[in-house]
Amino acid sequence: MKIKVGVIFGGTTVEHEVSIISAVQAMNHLNKEKYEIFPIYIAKDRTWYTGKMLMDIDMYRDFETLKRYAKKVVLYNKNGAFRLQSLGLFRTIIADLDIILPVVHGNNMEDGTIQGYLEMVGIPYVGSNVLGSSLGQDKVIMKQIFENLDLPVVPYFWFFDNEYYQDKNEIIKKCKKLGFPLIIKPATLGSSVGITYVKNDIDLEKAIEEAINYDIKIVAEKAVENLIEVNCSVLGNYQNQQASVLEEVMGTDEFLTYQDKYLGGKTKGTKGSKGMVSTNRIIPARLDERMTEKVKNYAKEAFKALNLSGVCRIDFLIDGKSNKIYINEPNTIPGSLSFYLWEATNKPYEQLLDEMITLAIKQYKVKHQKTYSFDTNILSNFSGTKGKLK
Ligand SMILES: Nc1ncnc2c1ncn2[C@@H]1O[C@H](COP(=O)(O)OP(=O)(O)O)[C@@H](O)[C@H]1O
Ligand SMILES: [Mg+2]
Incomplete structure (x- = not known):
């Protein structure tokens, strides 16, 4: 069947x-x-x-x-x-x-x-559980977890929208402390929506207000210069993690925009989008073996830190001059499920989907062997709430 x-x-x-x-x-x-x-x-x-x-x-x-x-x-x-x-x-x-x-x-x-x-x-x-999925979407909380495990993240500062409206000067001062150029982002969005690259004071306020249009939680990050962006897909769960080959993604501006990611580069209004597959990319990324291994290990550690499952894509920012690697963010359900990275790792898409489904079934069985409820009903000896609630 x-x-x-x-x-x-x-x-x-x-x-x-x-x-x-x-x-x-x-x-x-x-x-x-x-x-x-x-x-x-x-x-x-x-x-x-x-x-x-x-x-x-x-x-x-x-x-x-x-x-x-x-x-x-x-x-x-x-x-x-x-x-x-x-x-x-x-x-x-x-x-x-x-x-x-x-x-x-x-x-x-x-x-x-x-x-x-x-x-x-x-x-x-298939894929990550509730908590892993939520952590993977919050650009602040994920950083806090990574920092805790000594995994590298860019210097950042975050705030709620009401804190900004209560004391704009204070928030702006704290953002500027990171030093320009900066990136202002809504904390829980995706696809580069609401993100601005800020080079000076003048644009900072506008960038914050743009991000506030999308989220109550805002993050300011030091922009990585001499930027090389590489991504690594990870397949597995808390017990085992496999890393794919790396891709190097190229933006047409200072950062990858929605246009770059999904509509295929500069030609605005392109029809028949092919999703993440159409982004300008180089596979494998042009990193030496040592750097490649480092990125793959960080990817697996980040995946495990958030207890992710199935197929995820962990994105990195690298300063090409200092060779410093930063974990940018995980995508718990990556565009195109990262199949093109697995094809390049000798795993055809059909096999990838098979493995994802098998993992999910195994995980479901493990979970259901754990005890989640007790047969005794603590309410059976309870004499009712009448009177007590008054
Ligand atoms: N700290 C940073 N330094 C340099 N570029 C960045 C930084 N953060 C984000 N970017 C650029 O902005 C893009 C989108 O940011 P990202 O955090 O990945 O948000 P999204 O969830 O929308 O994909 C990245 O792919 C990268 O090009
Ligand atoms: Mg991203």
Whole structure:
């Protein structure tokens, strides 16, 4: 019997479209002999849809057509079965699923939100758990964990938006203490949205206010100069980690913009985006063996520090003059699931997906061997709350 895989993607995130691209790629590479695929598309209005036609990228060009042909669904736990069921007048069981492959990017989805939902349903799912996913999305907390383990991060300073409005001068002073050039970022976004490279005083305030448009938590970082950006994908869990070959990514400006990452360089409005695959990249990165090994080891350590699982991509910033390496951030569900890095490591995409699913099933079994509840009901001897609450 085939394993029934629900592939969840889309959602209320700035990376909605990127997620569609990543998910369609993944669905097209899952081994159809082994898996039966159920696309589960979460539209921007939070409605869930299914239908085999959602495996075709062209379906997403016109939402009205999609709405007409795809079925509205819910996923819930029905007496231990993970039921995908249609909504509306004639409710039909689409399938009882075995596992979920979440291919979502960005906050409100990748950050533990979808994982939390799946935990509530009780269904096994591929990738990091709730906490790992949340840590991977918060550019401040992850740095605090890395620092604690002596893993290298850039000098930074962070604050909440209300602290800025209460005392602008103080916050600006603290940012400037890091020294220009600086990078101002919303702490929990992705895809370079709301990020500004600041070279002087004049632009600082504007940059902070731009970031505040997107997040309540803001981080100021010392910009790494002579910048070389390399990424390393890691596959595994807390027990074992494998590192992929490194990629070197090239921005067209001071940093990688949304345009660079997803629309393929300078040509604005490029159609038929290929997701992260189209970024200007060099594989393997042009680092010597010693530096490459160092980056791979840091990648594995960072992955373990946050207790990540499945396939992640850990991004690095390197000062090409001093050769100093900094961990920039993990992506717990990387664009295109980093398949191109694994292909370059002699692991075809189909095999990568297979290994991710196998890992998830193993992890689910381990988790369910642990004791999570007790048969005794502490409330059985409790005489009620009446009177006590008054
Ligand atoms: N401290 C830094 N120094 C130099 N460039 C940086 C720094 N932080 C970020 N960048 C640039 O900005 C890009 C986006 O920042 P990043 O922290 O990766 O945010 P996102 O989550 O949006 O990908 C990076 O890919 C890099 O090009
Ligand atoms: Mg990034």
